[in-house]
Amino acid sequence: MKNEEEWDFGFSDDMEPTIEKHQSKAQDIVDMIMPLLNNLKKNPDKPNIVWPDREKTIDKFIKKMYDKLNS
Numbered sequence: 263m264k265n266e267e268e269w270d271f272g273f274s275d276d277m278e279p280t281i282e283k284h285q286s287k288a289q290d291i292v293d294m295i296m297p298l299l300n301n302l303k304k305n306p307d308k309p310n311i312v313w314p315d316r317e318k319t320i321d322k323f324i325k326k327m328y329d330k331l332n333s
Contacts, residue, residue, distance in 0.1 A: 290330050294323070
């Protein structure tokens, strides 16, 4: 049986660019979502959120998010 240092679970140094790419994409998604969440937190005393053209805006955002994930 391999000792802990020899056993790498099939991972190798070759995966480093892949890990960095996924971390970068994840950070891009966080950077896209945080402004939305911060804006939703504003004015917590208001019971309603007025958001004209909400469906169109959300669909555009979803497309942008998936485009970023698939790039």
